[in-house]
Amino acid sequence: MSDAVLVPVSESLGVDLVDLRETFAVSVDGNLLTVRGQAASADAAQAQVQAVLDSYVTAVSSGLANDFSAQAALVQVQIDQVRAALGTVGSGDPLASGLSTQLAGLISQQALLTAKAAAVPSPVDVLEPASLPAEPSSASAVTLGIVGAGLGFLVGVAVLLLMRFVRLRGPARP
Helix, strand or coil: CCHHHHHHHHHHHCCCHHHHHHCEEEEEECCEEEEEECCCCHHHHHHHHHHHHHHHHHHHHHHHHHHHHHHHHHHHHHHHHHHHHHHHCCCCCHHHHHHHHHHHHHHHHHHHHHHHHHCCCCCCCCCCCCCCCCCCCCCCHHHHHHHHHHHHHHHHHHHHHHHHHHHHHCCCCC
16 A cells, blocks of 8 residues: 555554554455455454545545646646737737637636546445454464464474484494
8 A cells, every 4th residue: 555545544543654554465356455454453453444445545536636636727827828828919819819719618628627626526435344353363372372382392202202213223333
């Protein structure tokens, strides 16, 4: 995820940006974006993932609105140029009529772009909001401790048997 999405989440949740970035996995399958997160609790993970989803939707939507606003600003430059040219010709000049028509078209185009910027629908739909996980995605400390102790025991027995086997064989005699 980009900083445009994660910085607002980091600030709103009071989480370090680097830590936040490490707790998310994002996968893309065609047009489907899946966000997975982990945190100390299921509620915290759900809140963080939902905040990332909301921030993503806002970033994409505001990006489109900004595009329309930038286009409207470019049209304003053209409007200013046509107005300046219109000010240099007399009202009876045939060029004045063409410039006036061009100016009206540019003003109309700018109004349309400004209206589009104000009414941009979200191009992103959240199909499923962040949900609470049914169970933790990693094993508990107790489970990991038991597995570690069992593996340690097995390695110890294997080393003991190996040492006994070597001792029973004894050194090779010439």
